[in-house]
Amino acid sequence: MSNAWKVHAVKYAHRSERVRGDSYIFDDHPAEPEGMDYFVWVLDNGQRRILVDTGYDEGEARRRDRPILLDPAVAIGALGVDADTVDTVIITHLHYDHAGGLDRYPNAVFHVQAAEMAYATGPCMCHDVLQMPFTVGHVCEMVRHVYSGRVMFHDGSAEVAPGVRVHCVGGHSRGLQVVEVETQFGPLCLASDATHYYENFLLGKPFPIVADLEPMLDGFNTIRRIAGGNERVIPGHDPMVTQLFPQHDTVPFAWRLDVGPKMPVSVETLIRPGA
Numbered sequence: 001m002s003n004a005w006k007v008h009a010v011k012y013a014h015r016s017e018r019v020r021g022d023s024y025i026f027d028d029h030p031a032e033p034e035g036m037d038y039f040v041w042v043l044d045n046g047q048r049r050i051l052v053d054t055g056y057d058e059g060e061a062r063r064r065d066r067p068i069l070l071d072p073a074v075a076i077g078a079l080g081v082d083a084d085t086v087d088t089v090i091i092t093h094l095h096y097d098h099a100g101g102l103d104r105y106p107n108a109v110f111h112v113q114a115a116e117m118a119y120a121t122g123p124c125m126c127h128d129v130l131q132m133p134f135t136v137g138h139v140c141e142m143v144r145h146v147y148s149g150r151v152m153f154h155d156g157s158a159e160v161a162p163g164v165r166v167h168c169v170g171g172h173s174r175g176l177q178v179v180e181v182e183t184q185f186g187p188l189c190l191a192s193d194a195t196h197y198y199e200n201f202l203l204g205k206p207f208p209i210v211a212d213l214e215p216m217l218d219g220f221n222t223i224r225r226i227a228g229g230n231e232r233v234i235p236g237h238d239p240m241v242t243q244l245f246p247q248h249d250t251v252p253f254a255w256r257l258d259v260g261p262k263m264p265v266s267v268e269t270l271i272r273p274g275a
């Protein structure tokens with residue numbers, strides 16, 4: 001049996017009011033607009049499906065005044081994935097936009113780094129600025145899943161399924177993990193928020209929400225090493241993903257990632273001069 005997985009990015013939200021200063025520390029053009037997309041990712045090897053992240057739902061959208069385009073648990077249905085029957089969910093980290101709506105997956109085991117749970121429930125959360133990207137309800141729900149035996153903890157690198165591995169990189173959140181997926185195009189690295197945009201890792205520019213800066217910077221190299229090339233690194237929030245990869249034939253909010261981008265990924269090709 002081949003371990004080649006099909007991988008789709010499913011876009012469930014977009015924010016257009018952001019500026020570059022929200023995404024890059026020490027940027028030369030901090031007031032210039034730069035939109036942000038929000039994704040969950042679906043892995044499918046023909047026998048098995050794995051969901052990477054759960055996004056956030058309508059309730060959270062209202063609380064944060066950050067509207068969603070689609071409920072992620074419904075959106076994945078368009079790819080034939082029934083939230084009720086999903087058995088494996090990888091949560092890259094516990095920030096509100098990656099770990100909401102866990103109750104929509106009643107039969108799933110959640111794969112989380114032990115360091116992320118410790119961070120999200122430990123002394124760092126006494127600081128407003130560090131707890132800001134978390135939603136306490138999401139964290140409490142994950143704690144409940146720990147008690148009901150539905151969380152698989154990892155400590156560093158681990159295999160979730162044949163051809164699917166997680167690696168802890170930290171940085172943006174202390175237990176942030178990225179996902180290495182074997183595909184027909186080679187090893188894909190779903191980097192999630194190890195690099196929000198292509199520009200973060202291509203130019204080594206840190207994102208302002210950061211738990212530990214050095215691991216964030218090291219992570220830019222780690223994701224490249226895992227993928228073995230820029231073309232197979234998938235940033236967590238870059239609208240450019242929807243330009244570089246082919247849209248699904250019938251699902252307009254999904255993009256196929258395991259076939260490679262339409263153009264090379266480099267500073268020269270993607271980053272505008274003066275950025």
Ligand SMILES: [Zn+2]
Nearest residue numbers: 095097193236
């Ligand atoms: Zn995020």
